[in-house]
Amino acid sequence: xxxxxxxxxxxxxxxxxxxxxxxxxxxxxxxxxxxxxxxxxxxxxxxxxxxxxxxxxxxxxxxxxxxxxxxxxxxxxxxxxxxxxxxxxxxxxxxxxxxxxxxxxxxxxxxxxxxxxxxxxxxxxxxxxxxxxxxxxxxxxxxxxxxxxxxxxxxxxxxxxxxxxxxxxxxxxxxxxxxxxxxxxxxxxxxxxxxxxxxxxxxxxxxxxxxxxxxxxxxxxxxxxxxxxxxxxxxxxxxxxxxxxxxxxxxxxxxxxxxxxxxxxxxxxxxxxxxxxxxxxxxxxxxxxxxxxxxxxxxxxxxx
Amino acid sequence: xxxxxxxxxxxxxxxxxxxxxxxxxxxxxxxxxxxxxxxxxxxxxxxxxxxxxxxxxxxxxxxxxxxxxxxxxxxxxxxxxxxxxxxxxxxxxxxxxxxxxxxxxxxxxxxxxxxxxxxxxxxxxxxxxxxxxxxxxxxxxxxxxxxxxxxxxxxxxxxxxxxxxxxxxxxxxxxxxxxxxxxxxxxxxxxxxxxxxxxxxxxxxxxxxxxxxxxxxxxxxxxxxxxxxxxxxxxxxxxxxxxxxxxxxxxxxxxxxxxxxxxxxxxxxxxxxxxxxxxxxxxxxxxxxxxxxxxxxxxxxxxx
Numbered sequence: 210x211x212x213x214x215x216x217x218x219x220x221x222x223x224x225x226x227x228x229x230x231x232x233x234x235x236x237x238x239x240x241x242x243x244x245x246x247x248x249x250x251x252x253x254x255x256x257x258x259x260x261x262x263x264x265x266x267x268x269x270x271x272x273x274x275x276x277x278x279x280x281x282x283x284x285x286x287x288x289x290x291x292x293x294x295x296x297x298x299x300x301x302x303x304x305x306x307x308x309x310x311x312x313x314x315x316x317x318x319x320x321x322x323x324x325x326x327x328x329x330x331x332x333x334x335x336x337x338x339x340x341x342x343x344x345x346x347x348x349x350x351x352x353x354x355x356x357x358x359x360x361x362x363x364x365x366x367x368x369x370x371x372x373x374x375x376x377x378x379x380x381x382x383x384x385x386x387x388x389x390x391x392x393x394x395x396x397x398x399x400x401x402x403x404x405x406x407x408x409x410x411x412x413x414x415x416x417x418x419x420x421x422x423x424x425x426x427x428x429x430x431x432x433x434x435x436x437x438x439x440x441x442x443x444x445x446x447x448x449x450x451x452x453x454x455x456x457x458x459x460x461x462x463x464x465x466x467x468x469x470x471x472x473x474x475x476x477x478x479x480x481x482x483x484x485x486x487x488x489x490x491x492x493x494x495x496x497x498x499x500x501x502x503x504x505x506x507x508x509x510x511x512x513x
Numbered sequence: 514x515x516x517x518x519x520x521x522x523x524x525x526x527x528x529x530x531x532x533x534x535x536x537x538x539x540x541x542x543x544x545x546x547x548x549x550x551x552x553x554x555x556x557x558x559x560x561x562x563x564x565x566x567x568x569x570x571x572x573x574x575x576x577x578x579x580x581x582x583x584x585x586x587x588x589x590x591x592x593x594x595x596x597x598x599x600x601x602x603x604x605x606x607x608x609x610x611x612x613x614x615x616x617x618x619x620x621x622x623x624x625x626x627x628x629x630x631x632x633x634x635x636x637x638x639x640x641x642x643x644x645x646x647x648x649x650x651x652x653x654x655x656x657x658x659x660x661x662x663x664x665x666x667x668x669x670x671x672x673x674x675x676x677x678x679x680x681x682x683x684x685x686x687x688x689x690x691x692x693x694x695x696x697x698x699x700x701x702x703x704x705x706x707x708x709x710x711x712x713x714x715x716x717x718x719x720x721x722x723x724x725x726x727x728x729x730x731x732x733x734x735x736x737x738x739x740x741x742x743x744x745x746x747x748x749x750x751x752x753x754x755x756x757x758x759x760x761x762x763x764x765x766x767x768x769x770x771x772x773x774x775x776x777x778x779x780x781x782x783x784x785x786x787x788x789x790x791x792x793x794x795x796x797x798x799x800x801x802x803x804x805x806x807x808x809x810x811x812x813x814x815x816x817x
Contacts, residue, residue, distance in 0.1 A: 225556045
């Protein structure tokens with residue numbers, strides 16, 4: 210399997226604690242790094258996780274609350290100090306560029322590279338990034354301000370050639386791409402060799418869904434159905450559900466309910482309220498409904 | 514002695530490392546907290562140092578480089594989440610309010626308290642804060658942009674009354690304040706009791722000087738003469754002196770030279786370049802000239 214790993218840089222919520230950094234994650238897709246949210250200290254945690262700045266080209270900001278983006282000016286300045294030349298793409302809800310640009314211009318008088326802002330609407334799902342190997346789609350969420358989660362989905366890869374069979378049938382090289390993509394082979398003698406004899410299926414595409422911050426939104430189950438890993442905020446315990454609703458956050462049990470209803474493979478919870486000194490009760494609550502739940506923690510790396 | 518303690522929240526320089534946070538310190542003067550610079554992560558380190566946000570009323574920013582101020586938006590937002598009502602005073606070189614205000618307004622739509630910006634000139638020393646117990650004076654430095662250090666100096670306290678002697682001479686209560694401030698006492702019989710028999714001297718006022726970032730500036734020895742503690746940046750070793758000069762920073766040996774020439778009691782060095790994985794050579798270099806040198810490190814607390 211090719212590399213697909215999620216690094217947790219921070220999984221606390223807005224109030225600082227001695228145990229957690231504010232939200233930031235990095236998805237490593239075959240050594241291309243995608244940052245999701247960029248809370249204060251993200252660049253420090255990035256270094257601590259032994260990730261390479263040069264591999265980072267895209268940053269996705271879920272919403273414009275400070276605990277999800279105050280790490281960006283520092284990160285951008287550091288990349289400048291390091292002499293980066295490649296463009297850095299920052300995807301966010303509307304308004305972020307206008308806020309950041311004066312800061313960036315002041316603090317980086319000579320920029321060695323360009324920061325390209327891309328602003329997305331938060332009301333309907335949309336593909337906001339695509340490359341050869343994956344797509345990134347917004348997941349509209351409901352918080353105290355416009356907010357989206359992100360769905361990272363690998364593209365279906367072509368089948369693998371079975372070298373022995375291709376040799377056996379003397380398949381010419383020029384046919385290989387067609388066969389990879391599902392074509393059968395016809396021998397010079399006119400015999401049909403079905404594709405299934407010449408290839409074995411590629412690994413199924415994997416997917417990761419990130420949902421934070423949001424009030425419980427049962428209807429997103431459809432969009433994230435069957436993902437390999439769901440990160441969902443679980444700011445509160447059920448005993449604090451009133452507070453969760455007031456602040457547009459989710460309880461651990463609600464996150465587990467969504468994971469179960471969406472048939473996801475694994476659930477990772479985080480964005481813990483500072484009121485909990487120990488997150489075990491959040492884990493217990495989620496696991497009571499969805500056993501495949503894990504607690505996020507700083508420097509955790511989850512392989513997909 | 515009344516409490517006077519320096520807490521190091523961060524002592525790295527601009528490039529993040531796994532070992533250091535960017536610059537921030539807190540001077541605790543009898544449980545009133547004065548923050549000096551506010552690099553990214555300062556609020557997290559503040560919590561880690563078990564300091565109380567409610568005791569913090571003044572923040573002094575030496576210069577407008579990101580590694581000295583990118584922690585401020587997060588800290589200000591946190592104080593707002595905590596429902597602070599007291600004014601917070603931010604002292605900085607010119608231009609900071611214009612930069613910060615749009616950010617603060619956007620990220621804190623309802624502020625529970627007021628942030629009052631005070632901007633100082635950086636060309637001549639000036640008292641920028643004063644209360645009953647101390648003064649804060651700028652120390653003009655020379656960096657790639659306008660920059661000042663800060664000299665914190667306790668005020669001279671009145672002498673302590675020697676209770677036994679005051680009782681012996683039947684000094685009336687109404688005379689005590691005058692005597693504390695140095696007056697002699699004349700008995701009803703006309704005998705003069707010299708002040709020195711009635712009082713013992715108060716503790717001498719203590720002082721702390723913070724100098725970062727700057728190229729070596731020998732002439733500031735006059736202003737910081739005899740301070741109890743000098744924090745001075747020592748970004749580089751002597752072997753990198755050319756780089757120090759180019760970037761307007763100081764070497765460990767230069768910091769030690771200043772400490773010696775100014776006759777300070779102790780020297781604390783920090784603002785280490787990310788190029789050094791171990792700061793011991795910086796310490797050794799400084800101690801070769803000024804034995805009373807210490808290395809700053811995160812969560813260090815120095816009692817003055």
